[in-house]
Amino acid sequence: MISMLKQVYTNKNVLEASRKRLKKIFDEYEEIIVSISGGKDSTVLANLALQEANKQGRKIGMFFLDEEVVYESTIEQVKYLMNLCPENTNPIWFQFEFNLTNTASYAEGQLKCWEQGKHKIWMRSKEPESIKHKPWDREQETVRDKNKGFGFYDVIENFQNNRPNTAFLIGLRATESMNRWRAVSKNPGYKDWFWSTKLQNGSIACYPIYDWNFHDVWKYIYDEKLQYSKIYDHMWKKGMSINEIRVSSLLHEKSFKALVELPEFEPKTYNRLLKRVKGIQAGHLYGKENKMMKVRKLPKNYNSWREYRDFLLKTYPDPDKKKIFEKRFAKHLENEYVAKQQCRQLILNDYENNLPVKNKPDPRIETIKKWREIL
Amino acid sequence: MIRIGLSEQEKQKLVNKYCQEYGIKKVFVLYFKKFKPDFSVPCEIEYIEYSDIIMYKFFYRLLEEIDDDCLVVVNECLRTQNRSELTYNCAHHYLNQTKHRVIFEYFPFIEDEQDLMILLDFLNKSKYYGKSFSEDFLAEENIKVKPIPFYFAAEKIAINDKQAEEYERKKEALFANLGKKDPDTVPRNLHLFVGKYKKPHIRPDQQYIARNGRYNKPNVATYQKYNFSNPKTLVTTEEGIDCIILDFAHRRLDFNDYLKISGHRKLKFLSTGLPVDEYYNEEFINWWQRVSDFHAKASLYQ
Numbered sequence: 048m049i050s051m052l053k054q055v056y057t058n059k060n061v062l063e064a065s066r067k068r069l070k071k072i073f074d075e076y077e078e079i080i081v082s083i084s085g086g087k088d089s090t091v092l093a094n095l096a097l098q099e100a101n102k103q104g105r106k107i108g109m110f111f112l113d114e115e116v117v118y119e120s121t122i123e124q125v126k127y128l129m130n131l132c133p134e135n136t137n138p139i140w141f142q143f144e145f146n147l148t149n150t151a152s153y154a155e156g157q158l159k160c161w162e163q164g165k166h167k168i169w170m171r172s173k174e175p176e177s178i179k180h181k182p183w184d185r186e187q188e189t190v191r192d193k194n195k196g197f198g199f200y201d202v203i204e205n206f207q208n209n210r211p212n213t214a215f216l217i218g219l220r221a222t223e224s225m226n227r228w229r230a231v232s233k234n235p236g237y238k239d240w241f242w243s244t245k246l247q248n249g250s251i252a253c254y255p256i257y258d259w260n261f262h263d264v265w266k267y268i269y270d271e272k273l274q275y276s277k278i279y280d281h282m283w284k285k286g287m288s289i290n291e292i293r294v295s296s297l298l299h300e301k302s303f304k305a306l307v308e309l310p311e312f313e314p315k316t317y318n319r320l321l322k323r324v325k326g327i328q329a330g331h332l333y334g335k336e337n338k339m340m341k342v343r344k345l346p347k348n349y350n351s352w353r354e355y356r357d358f359l360l361k362t363y364p365d366p367d368k369k370k371i372f373e374k375r376f377a378k379h380l381e382n383e384y385v386a387k388q389q390c391r392q393l394i395l396n397d398y399e400n401n402l403p404v405k406n407k408p409d410p411r412i413e414t415i416k417k418w419r420e421i422l
Numbered sequence: 423m424i425r426i427g428l429s430e431q432e433k434q435k436l437v438n439k440y441c442q443e444y445g446i447k448k449v450f451v452l453y454f455k456k457f458k459p460d461f462s463v464p465c466e467i468e469y470i471e472y473s474d475i476i477m478y479k480f481f482y483r484l485l486e487e488i489d490d491d492c493l494v495v496v497n498e499c500l501r502t503q504n505r506s507e508l509t510y511n512c513a514h515h516y517l518n519q520t521k522h523r524v525i526f527e528y529f530p531f532i533e534d535e536q537d538l539m540i541l542l543d544f545l546n547k548s549k550y551y552g553k554s555f556s557e558d559f560l561a562e563e564n565i566k567v568k569p570i571p572f573y574f575a576a577e578k579i580a581i582n583d584k585q586a587e588e589y590e591r592k593k594e595a596l597f598a599n600l601g602k603k604d605p606d607t608v609p610r611n612l613h614l615f616v617g618k619y620k621k622p623h624i625r626p627d628q629q630y631i632a633r634n635g636r637y638n639k640p641n642v643a644t645y646q647k648y649n650f651s652n653p654k655t656l657v658t659t660e661e662g663i664d665c666i667i668l669d670f671a672h673r674r675l676d677f678n679d680y681l682k683i684s685g686h687r688k689l690k691f692l693s694t695g696l697p698v699d700e701y702y703n704e705e706f707i708n709w710w711q712r713v714s715d716f717h718a719k720a721s722l723y724q
Contacts, residue, residue: 262548286512414605
C-alpha cells in the first residue's frame, strides 16, 4: 500500500514559523551556510537568514555552486544576494571544474564546467572573489560513482564533509515535491527539528521554509521588495503556469526544455552556449518534441518501444556509458511500458539514472484485461 | 460569480444588470467557438475566441487594457480537464486584472466534480492551487446553479443468436488485431459495429443521433453535424422524445455540446442489450447521476 502525504493547515503563519526556526538554528549553531541557486525559494531563505544574522550581528556563509551553463539572470541574482547585506555575508562562490550531464549531445555527453584550458569559450569569466580550486584535501575527496566522475553532488558532499558542526540552510519546499520531502524528513537531524536532516561531522541540513507555498514565496518577495530573476517574468509573460515556472541549470535531463525558450529569453546566453557545448541547437529545436526529446510518441520507423530501445542501445556511441545502461536494463522487466522509459533514458543520456525507470507490468495489459471483462 | 445552466436570455439579463450595477466601462467576453454569445450591454464589448486567448496579439494588449472598470465574462470555456492547460493559464492572467468576473457554464463539469476546480480557479486562481474539490467551496464562493430537467431511458431491441455470435467474433478479432493501438479503441469500434443491428429499427418519423454518417438516413444526425432548428416536426412519439441515441459520442464533451446546442432534454438510447451497449448506457446514467447530485448540493439560481 502506498501511504499518501497530505498537507494539514494550522493556525501558524509560515513566515513567523520560519523566523522561529532560524532563531533556533542561530542559537544552536555557530557556523551557518545558506545555499543559493538564484531561484525564488533560495532568495527568500537568504533574505530571512540575513535578517536574523543582522539582528544578532553575525556573519553567515552564502554558498553558490556555479555550473557555468546557467542563465545570465541567475548570475545577476546571485550577485544581488551576495551583496544584499555584505556586513553579514561571507560569500562562498565555487567556480572550479566538475562534470555535468549534457542531455543534448551523445558526442559530448558530459560537460566539464570551468574546464581548464578552455577559458576562451567559457560562458563568462570567473568572478574575482570566487573560489577557483577545491577547498579540501584531495586525498580525502569522495566520488560517488567513479564511472561518472566528479559531479555536482560530489562537490556538495565534499563541501559539506569539509565543514564540521555547520547548519546548511536549503530552500527546499515540501509542495515542490512531496516525495522528496518525505525522503528528507524521515528522521529529524537534530533534537525534534523534523525540518532538518543529519549530515557527517556534526553538521545538519535545515529546511526552514519547507511549509511555504509558492504564493507565500511570491508574497514575501513582493512585501520585502526583493529583486528576483528576470526569467520568472519571461516565463510568466509566455503564459506558463505559476507552478511550471522555475529557474535551473540549462543542460541536465530535467532542465533541457529550458533550451527551447532560451534564445527568446536570453539571446546572448544562447549564443555563448552554442559555442560552448555540443548539441545545443538540437535541444532548442527538439526539447519539446513528442517524438524526440520528450519521448512520448514512438518514431514511425519502429514497431515497438523495445525495438526502438534496442536500436538506441546498439548505436549508443560511448562504450563505457553503454555498459552502464546494459547493466541497468538487465534488471528490468521486458515490456513496452518499461522499454519506453528506457528509451527516454537513452535519448536524454541519463546514465546517472536521475529519471528512474518504473519497473512494473505494462498498464496497457491491465486495460485490455478490463475491457475483456466488460465486453 | 459562477452561474451554471443559464439560458442565453438569462445570461444576457445578468450581464446587462451587472454592467449597470457596477458602472462597467468595457466587457471582454472569452467564449468557445460553438457558443458565441451576443450580449447587448450599455458599454463597449469585445469578444475573444477561446483558441485566440493564448495569442500574443491579444495577450499583452489585454493585460494593459483590463482593469477594475472592466468585466470579464468566460462563456462555456470548460474544454479540457487539464487544470494547468495553457489556455486556462492565459485566461487567469486576464481575470486577475479585475474583480469583475462572470463565469458561465451549462454543465458544472466535463466528467466529475474535480473539473469544477477549473471554474473556481477562474474566480480566484491561487486560492485553490493544488486543492481538490470540496463541497465547502460551494458555500464559500458565489456559485449558483439552474437545474436541468431531464428524461433518459434505454429501449432494448431483440438480438438473435447469430448476431450475438457475430458480436463475439468481432470482439475477438478486435482484441487479436489490437497491435500498438490504444485498447480503448475496442469498445469504441464495438459500439459502432452493433449499430448495424439497430438500423432496421430506425423509424422515419423519429429524430436520431449517431457517431457518424454510416446510417445514411436523413433523420439521423451526427455529433459533428446537426441542425435541430425545428426538431419538433419530427417528433410524433407518445412520450414526446426529442431524440433517440443510436451511438454515444466518443468524447463526453461532444455529447455535452450536443445537449447544450440542441436543447434536447428527453432522450432514449436504442440498445442491443449487448455488453458494449450496456456499458455505454451505464456510463451515461452514472454521469447524469453525478450532475444531478451536484445540482442537489449547490445553491439554486432563482
